[in-house]
Amino acid sequence: MSIAVLFGSRSFEHEISIVSAIAMKDIIKETLVYIFIDKHREFYYIPASKAKANFFSSGEYKKCEKLELKNGGFYKKSMFGQKKLEFDFLLNLVHGGDGEDGVLASLFEFFSIDFVGPRVEASVVSCNKYLTKAYAKNHNVNVIDYKHFAKNDTITIDEYPVIVKPIRLGSSIGVSIVKEQSELTYALDVAFEFDDEIIIEPFISNIKEYNLAGCKINNEFQFSIVEEPQKEEFLDFDKKYLDFNRTSKVQKADIPAHLEFELKQTFKKIYNNTFEGSLIRCDFFRIDEKIILNEINSIPGSMANYLFDNFNKILKDLSYSLPKKKMVNITYDYVNKIQSAKGKA
């Protein structure tokens, strides 16, 4: 089987996407066809042997063949016309902008390319923290309380500490913990640097955290182990991004069966049916016996491979179980009716 791994693009997480993509070499036991999107949003075909981090940071990738995206696939220029790049399906590994906000999903949808990754709706719902909360609440899943603010709003905080987050970025980019009033202005400046809208949540320390990854294959859920992530008070960008480089297995969290069951039930409520076609990781909090959704990673770092025993098989099986679009039957009955009403038919 051959799998196209798409990575890079115009995203704050551009370089960690590169790291995630390279990690796949050790994880996926299939032929990998690397497609890099550079910051100008040009597509390049990268031979697997060249997929090393400094090949991209140095700009050397520009010597590789450019690809054009058109109906049905990616095309290389060849001596006579164009040649289609062959692969069985595409794995979207573009983290953050373009990859997780629905833009690339739309391109694959429009140009009919089979892919593993969140569809447009799932992307929008998971990459905007405000919409994630609305979506989760609508599915009867608990979320942390929050206030939503736009750039020119008056922002007053009654109780500290709080956590300030740009609404659209993944990871910890632009996120600050604010312990007292005097730190607020700086934290707001940082967050508004990245987005015109933010959310502010109470910051609760010593929360129990649980991560669970999974997907739905032929109407059956396939779950990873539950991980209890090792954490400091707050994972900074560098620490958090070790995940993207991660290929060795982690320890299963030592939790009672009923808690594992509850986490899985909550995961299902979130996944169904919006996230079909994707393998996601949900990060949960547990406060006072309640399971609370913190965030949905619709393209988790290195695909959360380290949480699965059989990642390669799950990915392949998922690729055989991608959601099919409804057929749209286009007729011209209405136009013909108008024409005949006008006496022009």
Next chain:
Amino acid sequence: MSIAVLFGSRSFEHEISIVSAIAMKDIIKETLVYIFIDKHREFYYIPASKAKANFFSSGEYKKCEKLELKNGGFYKKSMFGQKKLEFDFLLNLVHGGDGEDGVLASLFEFFSIDFVGPRVEASVVSCNKYLTKAYAKNHNVNVIDYKHFAKNDTITIDEYPVIVKPIRLGSSIGVSIVKEQSELTYALDVAFEFDDEIIIEPFISNIKEYNLAGCKINNEFQFSIVEEPQKEEFLDFDKKYLDFNRTSKVQKADIPAHLEFELKQTFKKIYNNTFEGSLIRCDFFRIDEKIILNEINSIPGSMANYLFDNFNKILKDLSYSLPKKKMVNITYDYVNKIQSAKGKA
């Protein structure tokens, strides 16, 4: 000024998009550059003189020049390479699938094409009735109560009449009013024909309905008149689609100033900031003095031109006030750090 009018595409509303696009000839006093997307999702450049409904239904459009969408614009084949199709901005007039679900918005975003129309997030929020409700509730806007069901759910109804709607389609496609138990199975079959998820709402007759269109230009809202649509118990597809053909002005609803004010305030809550760059029509109900959002038309039929005195000016002004994307500064600091940690730098 020259405006590209994009229409057609793989949508249940394909043909009414054609009707909407043709209506623009009488409405927009600028040079129109027509771009048709056929059901195979191929782009065609259509000379304005040929933009008549039966040109598309007959298949004659296939004789027109094909266009390729690439970074920066649409390109025609020319004798020596390719020639860019020139226009000042693009008006997205693809109703329903592709146009209003975020797919085409993503293409314009990715390939850097200035356009008037809903962005990806706004599209997803407005085209999925379930997400519209979640979004509205989160913005403290009232919605009609509802139950959400997926294809294999057990569906029981306690109180009739109800209205059954596929969650993702615009207009009245697949929608039924169900007055008693015996009619339910058929209505469900129809709705599930179009979508795997539906919502069921109580059907309330004799509701007051108000439509209001508008957009934000340089941080100021520009509103249409408020229309009180003439209605039967339930507008069927054909009647509803007269809007798409509509170019003559309608009468302003005879309502008190405080109600108009309230409708506008509610519109602002919905529009801000997600719908920037688009001209939308919100359809409201009024029940027991409460304003209730029924639906958001992110690309209303014939752009709701008939509700504005100065549609041409508003459209042009809006095109000068499109949302700008945040710059994404791509660095390779993290990759370089890993490299040097590995002793490879």
